[in-house]
Amino acid sequence: MSDISLKSGSSIEQPGMVPLSSKEATSLMIEKAKQLVNQLVDCRGHDKPPFLPEEYSSLVNIKEIRKTHLGDTSALLLKFHDGHVLKVNQDHYPVRQNFSCAHEIGHILFSDQKLENYVHNIEYRTFNSAKTMEIRVIARETLCDAAAAELLMPELVFRKYLSTFGLSITSVERLANVFKVSLQAATRRINEVSVEPCIAILWYPWPKSKPKGLRPAMGRLSRGNAGYMLVHKNVNISSALYKAYQNDTIIKTWKLFKDGNTVKRLPVEAKGFGHGETRFVISLSFPDSQQTGSSIKQ
Numbered sequence: 478m479s480d481i482s483l484k485s486g487s488s489i490e491q492p493g494m495v496p497l498s499s500k501e502a503t504s505l506m507i508e509k510a511k512q513l514v515n516q517l518v519d520c521r522g523h524d525k526p527p528f529l530p531e532e533y534s535s536l537v538n539i540k541e542i543r544k545t546h547l548g549d550t551s552a553l554l555l556k557f558h559d560g561h562v563l564k565v566n567q568d569h570y571p572v573r574q575n576f577s578c579a580h581e582i583g584h585i586l587f588s589d590q591k592l593e594n595y596v597h598n599i600e601y602r603t604f605n606s607a608k609t610m611e612i613r614v615i616a617r618e619t620l621c622d623a624a625a626a627e628l629l630m631p632e633l634v635f636r637k638y639l640s641t642f643g644l645s646i647t648s649v650e651r652l653a654n655v656f657k658v659s660l661q662a663a664t665r666r667i668n669e670v671s672v673e674p675c676i677a678i679l680w681y682p683w684p685k686s687k688p689k690g691l692r693p694a695m696g697r698l699s700r701g702n703a704g705y706m707l708v709h710k711n712v713n714i715s716s717a718l719y720k721a722y723q724n725d726t727i728i729k730t731w732k733l734f735k736d737g738n739t740v741k742r743l744p745v746e747a748k749g750f751g752h753g754e755t756r757f758v759i760s761l762s763f764p765d766s767q768q769t770g771s772s773i774k775q
């Protein structure tokens with residue numbers, strides 16, 4: 478999994494073929510994932526979550542999903558003449574196993590689409606060939622993550638549940654529970670598909686060993702919120718957000734966001750999850766909230 482997106486300007490090309498931008502490659506993958514979701518909904522006759530990787534198996538020629546010890550590896554896809562075997566790390570949490578399996582299904586869609594050719598031709602203007610390889614790997618993995626998100630949390634279904642539950646930290650927990658995904662995956666998905674303006678941010682302690690504050694990972698924002706940027710990226714231990722990291726209650730506070738040339742003070746609700754080294758904070762900010770009040774022109 479990765480929060481790193483391809484630079485929007487980068488293109489994926491193959492000689493003699495129409496160049497495909499990273500955005501177009503992503504759309505293509507998501508479109509293929511949507512077709513698979515529709516196939517599954519047709520097969521089972523309803524669109525109720527969860528959408529588990531096991532259910533997609535027969536549609537993508539996976540003959541077995543095998544839970545096994547894999548060390549640091551999340552999942553492995555093995556190709557045989559009569560189908561795929563998907564090995565998944567049994568030591569990981571079930572929600573992580575679900576995402577790992579869905580990501581591997583993403584790899585099947587990726588190779589079905591022959592997108593490998595495009596990734597091989599990613600142009601990166603650098604003299605550092607190792608960097609080019611890294612960019613290609615990130616490009617491929619990002620595409621498979623996008624497909625995985627759509628398979629586990631189909632856009633329309635997720636949106637329906639989100640609007641029923643309402644935008645709140647409690648809803649993130651409910652959504653993660655209903656769709657059998659991690660809180661982090663549900664948080665990222667809110668950013669991607671929410672119709673109501675909302676900026677969901679995952680905050681991680683920094684430095685990891687002896688945290689002196691939190692650092693944000695914003696991920697992809699939906700079109701309506703794409704312009705929003707945090708004014709102060711990192712927060713220190715005296716901030717209200719850090720209190721969310723320290724205890725389990727929901728914290729209400731404000732944060733400054735840049736929207737073009739305007740700085741807005743948006744209401745934020747935040748809560749910490751997990752323990753020890755895996756502890757993190759989720760915050761939701763609401764650009765359209767009536768409480769916003771102040772809008773500061775720069």
Ligand SMILES: [Zn+2]
Pocket residue numbers: 580584618621
């Ligand atoms: Zn992968």
